[in-house]
Amino acid sequence: MSGQLYELKDLRGKLSEHGYKMTPQRKEILKIFIEHKGHMSAEDVYKILREQESEIGLATVYRALDLLSELGILVQIDFGDGCARYELNTADPKIHHHHHLICLKCKKVIEFEEDLLDDLEANISDKSGFQIVNHEVKFFGYCSECRNNE
Amino acid sequence: MSGQLYELKDLRGKLSEHGYKMTPQRKEILKIFIEHKGHMSAEDVYKILREQESEIGLATVYRALDLLSELGILVQIDFGDGCARYELNTADPKIHHHHHLICLKCKKVIEFEEDLLDDLEANISDKSGFQIVNHEVKFFGYCSECRNNE
DNA sequence: TTTTCTGCAAACGATTTGCATACAC
């Protein structure tokens, strides 16, 4: 069974577990993440909804993104471009350990996977007593395309 | 000679080098970073200025922080708390490689130094052709104090 | 004297909130 089907089917359960209700708006917004798989801002999601003739308001999108993050279904990320972005939070540790290469020229965001940080995290916990539950790594530079176009 | 004195004395030169003028406002704002040494937002800097009976306006603070970052004297960092923060950019690679532990409970930011990422960066360049010029690493979790208070 | 800088206030874009209505349970 793919992780995608799992998330949508499980949405009602995860919501009621926390006292929230299932609504078509929430389902539709989650579906967009499942189908598009990227890191999207509230405005991005709203734009897609409008293309689909959906009448969901922008405030509802913001509230749904907050809620889905709180439930651990989405994770919020920030590329420093002035708006919060979200992506599906799969439980798969291989995906949990993906980081971002952000091109300073074309603003493209490239994902890569690397679990070298596990050692580093263990090291930090030992040394400082800081218990790490999540991390965020961003590399800024120039992608191969932009370098070739120079 | 300490890095601190160097920065203030060199400010005029770095400014004129790029066609900018030396002003008491710019000097005063840089001095605040030299004396306080933390990661401060525009609002933080503005508050300190007001405590010092300085009449510098908030817009000027924003413009100075931008400018000092452009000159490489400050670096902008972002802890996801909704406002941009800045800190002194020393050329010392030991300081360049400092990262941040952000406590999810008390919001404290702890700095630590670690150069393990050099290998990782070389690895990424080899594999993807992405040329890295800077990186930003944040670990989210619970500091030892908050863990003890549970 | 020429250009850049400042301070103010207005503009801005992303996000949040108050409220009356509509819907899920």
Place this chain on the structure above:
DNA sequence: GTGTATGCAAATCGTTTGCAGAAAA
């Protein structure tokens, strides 16, 4: 029915900008 969710518009918050006067070169 009861309480939560929605949509709209207004409010908010950090940040940027236009402009007239002030200051640096």
